[in-house]
Amino acid sequence: MAETVVDRVARHPALNLKVIIVGAGVGGLLSALECWRKGCDVVVLEKNKDISLLGDFVTVPPSGISTFKLYPTMDEQYQKNFYDCTISIWNPEGKCLKRMFPEWRHVAEKGELPRASLLSRRSDFTRMLYDQCIRLGIPVYFSQAVQEIVEHDDHVVINTNQPGITLTADVCVVANGIGYPSTKDITGIDLPVLDSGYAIARMAFPRSSIPKGSLAHQLVENVDTQPEFRVYLSNDIHLIIWLTKDSGDGKAIESWHNLRESAVLVDQLEQKCSSWDPAVIDFMRRIPGQVVDWGLRSRDPVEQWTSAGGRIVMLGDAAHTFLPTAGNGAVQACEDAISIAECLRQGGKQGAPWSTRVYNKLRFERTSILQQTGFTNREELHYANLDEIARNPEISDIGFFKIGRWVWAHKPEAYAIENYQKCLDYLQTNGSSEFRNTNVPPGHVYRPWSMESEHARMTAGIRSDLKSNGDWSV
Structure with a gap:
């Protein structure tokens, strides 16, 4: 049973579990909301002076906003800024080869998924999450650059750039992108950020x-009639023009x-x-x-997102860096946020170090596959057969035009609820019990990869078969 209701948001009973989140971006702020909703005491630290305006738009399919209905005021704000946007393919000469709505739109219209905008302004989306944090009374401290995170057996100590200020928590969620701290600082694995x-x-x-x-x-x-995500394709280049209603x-x-x-x-x-x-x-x-x-x-996929003691855990770009052509950076940060909060709720204060490990296991393969689509999508867009698409638009399932039900129909909260205990048993018995993730394409066989292996494949002229590995259909 929920213990309290604030701003029409029902909160689970208090866990007496303190979480400090580093980074007030999309992943960090939604983590704060979800952890608060699940009964955690939450503090957010942000090194900048205010919410960042960097970036232009983000793609957040239904899986990323699957819990928004539980925040009625925020959901109303989200729907007010909704872009019912089409996606279109154009050749360089200015001929439209195909126009469509996002794959999930017809499913959402039936009420099976939340009504999700293809695109949102990053600054608006982040500000919306921040405003909800303020309405719930979640502290968000700006100009707080983290200098050091020290893990102890039963707590974490965070030192910032403010002299004499030391913060303690049961868990520290690092959601500040590819900045400090590095993967080596947290996991002991040195995985550098590369060009x-x-x-x-x-x-x-x-x-x-x-x-x-x-x-x-x-x-x-004609934008007032229909906002449009327009993609011009040519050899080894693509040009995107997002045409929206003019806010001035x-x-x-x-x-x-x-x-x-x-x-x-x-x-x-x-x-x-x-x-x-x-x-x-x-x-x-x-x-x-x-x-x-x-x-x-970018950074190669890193399988371990937690510190040795499990009290420090990475989320969003800190754990999995996406190329823009993947179209999945923001939404996977949202899914992470929803998943970590539910895992912490199930583990409680005493089980928090295991909760972060379960979250890591539930999320790694899914995010790694989607990271790899950044290379696959780019390749498909840059070497598309435009003449063939013009003759038969139905074959143009390329790039972010082909995502797949397994991506946008996923429900990260329900998945964590259903799989937490099985995954925990698997981890605590060193794999002697059975567990396999099902939040990947049905039938998919996971294959480790790296930026080097992707570049080598493309240099050798070998086309990716990633989207034929399992079921990527609608």
């Missing part, structure tokens, strides 16, 4: 800045690093393909301000 060899250029601005009557305005003039609040990004002029992007586009639609080129030239040159760094 992926890829980069993206990104910029967000209001469509009202595109002059009416210009060639570029042809791309945005586009902000400059002078505070970001590695800025460059839009003319540089135009030059690069024209080097890759000489037949771009003039409206696309005009659109790129009219980008106001400068563009972020975002070098993509």
Whole structure:
């Protein structure tokens, strides 16, 4: 039975279990909400002065918002900012080859899944989670950079950049991306962050800045009818234009690093393909301000996310770093948050070190497979047969156009409830009892991989068979 109700959110009985969360991003803030809801005492530490505005949009399918209905005020806010967005494939010359809604939309319409927006503004999504934390009274402390996390047998000590301030907790959840602390600091396994060899250029601005009557305005003039996630494909390049209703609040990004002029992007586009639609080129030239040159760094899958004593645990990008082409970074952080909270509830204060290990075991294979799709999706998008898609749009199950029911229909809370004890028995008996994860594609046989193995495969001209390993169908 729930013990209290705050802001219409029902809270489980108190566990007398204190959790300190490092990082106030998507994963960290949802972890705070879910751990609070499950009866934990929660504190969030964030090194920045406020909620970060970095990033433009995130993809969060139904699995990531599967518990939002339990936060009525936040869910109402989420639905208010809902984008019923289509996805479309275009060739460079400006011909639309295929347009569709996200795979899960027809299932959600039947009421079997929550109504999920394909895309959300990252800053809006994070602010929504933060606002809910404040309504519940969860402390979120800014300008608190963690300097050291020390694990003891029965507690964790966290030292920040504020002299003389030492915090203690039963569990520390590290959800601050690929920054400090490193995997070696937590697990003893040195797994460095590496240059992926890829980069993206990104910029967000209001469509009202595109002059009416210009060639570029042809791309945005019908957005009020239907927001669109438009993907232009050419050889070894893809261009995404997310067309949304104009809020008029586009902000400059002078505070970001590695800025460059839009003319540089135009030059690069024209080097890759000489037949771009003039409206696309005009659109790129009219980008106001400068563009972020975002070098993509990543890390090989790491199977261990916990410290030796189990009282420090990684979550989100700290545990599994995603390339943008995976389209899964934010949603898997959300799934992590939902899963860790339920595992801590089941283990309670005394069983917390085992709870983090169970969470790790329940989540690793699933996130590793989806990490790998970052390479597979990029390959499919960059080498798509556009002529074949034009002849038969039904075959264009490529990139993030093909996700699969196993991804978006997953219910991480229910999965943790159903599998916690079986997984715990497996871990405590060193694998002598039977346990196998079922939150992966049905029939999938997990194969370890690395960034090096993916690059070697692509260099050798071998196409990925990842999406034929198990059932990835709708």
